[in-house]
Amino acid sequence: MPLTLSVKWNRLKSLQITGHFLMKLTSDYLVVGSGIAGLCYALSVADRGQVALITKREIATTATRLAQGGIAAVATTNDSFEQHMQDTMEAGAWLPDEEIVRMVVENGPAAIQALVDWGVQFSRGNDESYDLTREGGHSQRRIYHVKDETGKEIERALVEAVQAHPNINVYENHTAVDLITEAKVTRRRIKPDRCLGVYVLNCDTGQVITFGASITVLATGGAGKVYLYTCNPDIATGDGIAMAYRAGATIANMEFMQFHPTTLFHPHAKSFLISEAVRGEGAVLRRRDGYAFMADYHPLKDLAPRDIVARAIDNEMKTHGDDCVFLDITHKPHAYITDRFPHIHETCLSYGIDMTEDAIPVVPAAHYLCGGIKVDAWGETDIDNLFAIGEVACSGLHGANRLASNSLLECLVFGEAAGRSRTTRTSRQPSTTAAVSRSSRGPAR
Numbered sequence: 001m002p003l004t005l006s007v008k009w010n011r012l013k014s015l016q017i018t019g020h021f022l023m024k025l026t027s028d029y030l031v032v033g034s035g036i037a038g039l040c041y042a043l044s045v046a047d048r049g050q051v052a053l054i055t056k057r058e059i060a061t062t063a064t065r066l067a068q069g070g071i072a073a074v075a076t077t078n079d080s081f082e083q084h085m086q087d088t089m090e091a092g093a094w095l096p097d098e099e100i101v102r103m104v105v106e107n108g109p110a111a112i113q114a115l116v117d118w119g120v121q122f123s124r125g126n127d128e129s130y131d132l133t134r135e136g137g138h139s140q141r142r143i144y145h146v147k148d149e150t151g152k153e154i155e156r157a158l159v160e161a162v163q164a165h166p167n168i169n170v171y172e173n174h175t176a177v178d179l180i181t182e183a184k185v186t187r188r189r190i191k192p193d194r195c196l197g198v199y200v201l202n203c204d205t206g207q208v209i210t211f212g213a214s215i216t217v218l219a220t221g222g223a224g225k226v227y228l229y230t231c232n233p234d235i236a237t238g239d240g241i242a243m244a245y246r247a248g249a250t251i252a253n254m255e256f257m258q259f260h261p262t263t264l265f266h267p268h269a270k271s272f273l274i275s276e277a278v279r280g281e282g283a284v285l286r287r288r289d290g291y292a293f294m295a296d297y298h299p300l301k302d303l304a305p306r307d308i309v310a311r312a313i314d315n316e317m318k319t320h321g322d323d324c325v326f327l328d329i330t331h332k333p334h335a336y337i338t339d340r341f342p343h344i345h346e347t348c349l350s351y352g353i354d355m356t357e358d359a360i361p362v363v364p365a366a367h368y369l370c371g372g373i374k375v376d377a378w379g380e381t382d383i384d385n386l387f388a389i390g391e392v393a394c395s396g397l398h399g400a401n402r403l404a405s406n407s408l409l410e411c412l413v414f415g416e417a418a419g420r421s422r423t424t425r426t427s428r429q430p431s432t433t434a435a436v437s438r439s440s441r442g443p444a445r
């Protein structure tokens with residue numbers, strides 16, 4: 001442990017009230033969250049030091065595991081980085097940071113290759129080439145997928161790799177409750193502040209543990225559970241953002257909550273998502289009277305960007321006094337639907353809806369937080385030694401509205417970039433607190 005950190009630890013120890021913090025653990029890297037962002041980061045640094053990875057439920061209880069549609073990356077000669085960038089900028093209402101968009105898009109093919117190397121088996125067509133699908137806002141077919149359970153396969157592969165690595169210790173049922181920073185420990189105003197670790201509640205024993213680390217990474221996912229109707233899992237309660245905010249980190253774009261247009265409308269379905277890939281493969285949104293309304297709203301009709309489709313549905317429901325609209329893919333062959341969307345088909349069937357014969361009743365629901373903890377191109381926050389990656393972060397990629405399937409890609413690219421950033425801002429520029437310009441800190445270093 002660096003000298004300064006061990007001095008802080010001694011100070012921290014003296015501040016502990018006997019009986020409250022019984023245990024203290026240290027590691028080189030402390031990762032909070034076991035979704036794609038946290039797992040990818042852990043794997044990228046584990047050969048260089050000890051990693052403690054804490055997660056508040058079982059390791060695979062994540063939004064990542066629920067991802068259906070897939071992950072976007074330029075894959076064919078018809079496509080180009082410029083087109084993927086253009087689609088991302090347009091979906092984000094031209095508010096994304098162009099340099100960050102370029103960085104993520106250009107690293108897309110390498111990110112897909114990394115997943116393949118970790119053992120992810122993407123779906124292939126009859127000719128054995130990858131079966132690329134399309135989603136709203138994309139001008140090309142560029143979505144790699146594993147039928148309609150892409151996230152489950154990614155989570156499986158990454159969890160297996162993490163569990164096999166001798167330097168990664170996983171702590172399940174451990175909830176991070178607050179960041180430990182130099183300013184908190186010394187009770188002084190320090191700018192920029194420095195992160196020393198995290199207080200963590202062991203949910204099995206009720207014990208609070210002080211986890212210290214040279215680098216702390218928040219990969220705690222989004223905050224969909226703030227809303228009554230959301231397709232997010234129960235873990236998505238915005239903990240990382242709250243902790244970073246309390247510690248004084250900059251939080252940005254929290255008003256940009258994305259609503260997914262099509263979640264299953266059923267009293268017992270807990271907002272089950274119907275992937276945008278269903279529309280990508282030809283499904284049409286209809287009113288109760290059968291009218292296909294999306295042509296009235298956007299030239300791309302049912303494949304318009306998400307915010308436009310969600311607002312159109314909301315408008316139709318309010319204008320016509322309907323509880324929901326209907327997603328119709330019944331014109332496709334039965335065998336195609338059951339093979340391409342087995343999970344969605346089976347889940348709908350369990351609620352008495354056969355999507356091969358009936359249109360699926362759907363409504364919009366809270367889906368993805370575009371804002372979060374502000375980070376630079378390496379995923380570092382404005383608190384030294386504190387990184388934030390994945391949905392918890394505001395990297396500048398999404399602007400006002402995320403392009404479909406860009407989220408898993410962002411988690412991978414930033415997980416890798418943060419892992420490759422061997423030094424933090426402080427040690428790179430010890431004499432100044434000024435932010436280094438993004439272009440000089442891009443991950444191609």
Ligand SMILES: Cc1cc2nc3c(=O)[nH]c(=O)nc-3n(C[C@H](O)[C@H](O)[C@H](O)COP(=O)(O)OP(=O)(O)OC[C@H]3O[C@@H](n4cnc5c(N)ncnc54)[C@H](O)[C@@H]3O)c2cc1C
Nearest residue numbers: 033034035037056063064069070176221390391405407408
């Ligand atoms: C239904 C659904 C479908 C989606 N489909 C797609 C898709 O097809 N393509 C795409 O690109 N994106 C998709 N997304 C979005 C994407 O899945 C998420 O944005 C992405 O998986 C987020 O990954 P993450 O690692 O940042 O967070 P998560 O996967 O949500 O993981 C967060 C982790 O943090 C842990 N955690 C949270 N708080 C604490 C705490 N206080 N202490 C300890 N641990 C904590 C959680 O337990 C969890 O392990 C979808 C999302 C949903 C909900």
